[in-house]
Amino acid sequence: MNGFKMGHSNSGFSEAGLRRLREVLARHVDSGKIPGLVALVGRGDETHAEAIGTMRHDGGTPMRRDTIFRMASTSKPVSMAAAMVLLDECRLRLDDTVDPxxxxxADRRVLKRIDGPLDDTVPARRPITVRDVLTSTFGLGMDMTSLGTPIMNAIFERGLTPDLPVPMPEPDEWMRRLGELPLMHQPGERWQYHISNDLLGVLVARVTGQSFEEFLRERIFGPLGMTDTGFHVPDDQIDRLPTLYAPDPQSGEFHVWDEAKGGRWSQAPAFPGGGGGLVSTADDYHAYFRMLLNGGMHGGWGFGMAVRTYRGDYASVGQFGWDGGAGTSTYADPGKQLTGILLTQVGMSVPNSARLIHDFWTTLYQAIDG
Structure with a gap:
């Protein structure tokens, strides 16, 4: 177990608070429900890291601070940075149409009703804009309330989302298949999850003439020193990637969702998905969120992450970040100059990692000193 550096300063954390945080995290691992985790918390210039447990549920290699995790939907806040660079450089404008x-x-049709046949449509009232893509309102998304409808079935069958049930094709073919479908809602009308974040990667690649990963590496990962962040793990680093589990909701038995060697992240994907495709480390993500806290880029939900707009619990208004279905949680709080990163290898098929994430944030906010 990596011990916390115990320190006392007005800008950081209380010693007792950090001890309690470590105890809470260790309790989740000791319960047998979370094989291992890496947590990194930062306030001002002070950082503390904790690595507890093992890479597999049946023991073996211990978790380390530099363990590489599948970030799942916590990829979204990072991949959005590519779009912010292009907006800053006026290579994209929010209210331009994406048609070029x-x-x-172009020339979208929109379903008359969400559960209707795919050919029962009306014309879109206006073209899709860059803003629609960045705010997840372009008209298509993962709508879990509409499972079983013709449009959701078509999205899954065409490989337009990760892993269900066919692999995602390379970006141009993905776009071709996407373009064959009607929209679920009029552009700008409704927020819908995920597909827009993958679409963003295609948009960035076409505007820049580089692959999405090349652009991220050149403009975001490289400058910030995020050397372990990308869309796959190289062969010589694969031992740093843990097995990913999706426990059985009934029995709690650990089912392997993805192995490290030979698994989905062991080679470059056909489609580099900004919505959920990144792998990274606690320190790489900390570098990114520190950049945001230092006045880099951040926006409403809009732009790739949630921003807290009301006080519902411990966290401040203005806190931003997101969680991932592979058991990851990354947020920053400008008011308190706080970052928190919690990474596990337990998918959200059961509530265990969600409970751990909840307890991490509750305890972290209590550990703030001054």
């Missing part, structure tokens, strides 16, 4: 770069999405 994404001609597959």
């Amino acid at each position: 770069w994404l001609p597959e999405l």
Whole structure:
């Protein structure tokens, strides 16, 4: 177990608070429900890291601070940075239509009703804009309340989302398939999850003439020293990637969702998905969120992450970040100059990692000193 550096300063954390945080995290691992975790918390210039447990549920290699995790939907806040760079450089404008770069999405049709047949449509009232893509309102997304409808079935069958039930094709083919479908809602009308974040990667690649990963590496990962962040783990580093589990909801038995060697992240994907494809480390993510806290880029939900707009519990208004279905949680709080990163290898098929995440944030806010 990596011990916390115990320190006392007005800008940081209380010794007792950090001890309690470590105890709470260790309790989840000791329960047998979370094989291992890495937590990193930062306030001002002070950081503390904790690595507890093992890479597999049946023991073996211990978790380390530099363990590489599948970030799942916590990829979204990072991949959005590529779009912010292009907006800053006026290579994209929020209210421009996407048609010049994404001609597959020109002249859209929109379903008359969400559960209707795919050919029962009306014309879109207006073209899709860059803003629609960045705010997840372009008209298509993962709508779990509409499972079983013709449009959701078509999205899954065409490989437009990760792992269900066919692999995602390379970006141009993905766009072609996406362009064959009607929209679920009129552009700008409704927020919908996920697909827009993958679409963003295609948009960035076409505007820049580089692959999405090349652009991220050149403009975000490289400058910030995020050397372990990317869309796959190289062979010589694969031992740093833990097995990913999706426990059985009934029995709690650990089912392997993805092995490290030979698994989905062991080679470059056909589609580098900004919505959920990144792997990274606690320190890489900390570098990114520190950049945001230092006045880099951040926006409403809009732009790739949630921003807290009301006080519902311990966290301040203005806290931003997101969680991932592979058991990851990353947020920053500008008011308190606080970052928190919690990474596990337990998917959200059961509530265990969600409970751990909840307890991490509750205890972290109590550990703030001054």
